[in-house]
Amino acid sequence: xxxxxxxxxxxxxxxxxxxxxxxxxxxxxxxxxxxxxxxxxxxxxxxxxxxxxxxxxxxxxxxxxxxxxxxxxxxxxxxxxxxxxxxxxxxxx
Numbered sequence: 001x002x003x004x005x006x007x008x009x010x011x012x013x014x015x016x017x018x019x020x021x022x023x024x025x026x027x028x029x030x031x032x033x034x035x036x037x038x039x040x041x042x043x044x045x046x047x048x049x050x051x052x053x054x055x056x057x058x059x060x061x062x063x064x065x066x067x068x069x070x071x072x073x074x075x076x077x078x079x080x081x082x083x084x085x086x087x088x089x090x091x092x093x
Contacts, residue, residue: 023065023089023093024063024064028061030088030089031059031074050073071085
């Protein structure tokens, strides 16, 4: 897998892709769960986090990988610490 000009050092390329997808899916599930628990729309969460509603949708459906800045912004928008949010995602992986 190539990131910019760097080749990711992974001997098991297919496994890495499967693991990445698993993380993306767990992130999306946790994001949607917390957003629904607060009773807010994707638009409201996007506004709170300073991102677009389309990006929230892509994250919730596991089609994008957020930057660490976006993870922190979303956690704050959900009323969580980034650590709480990441721990929950990790348990879903």
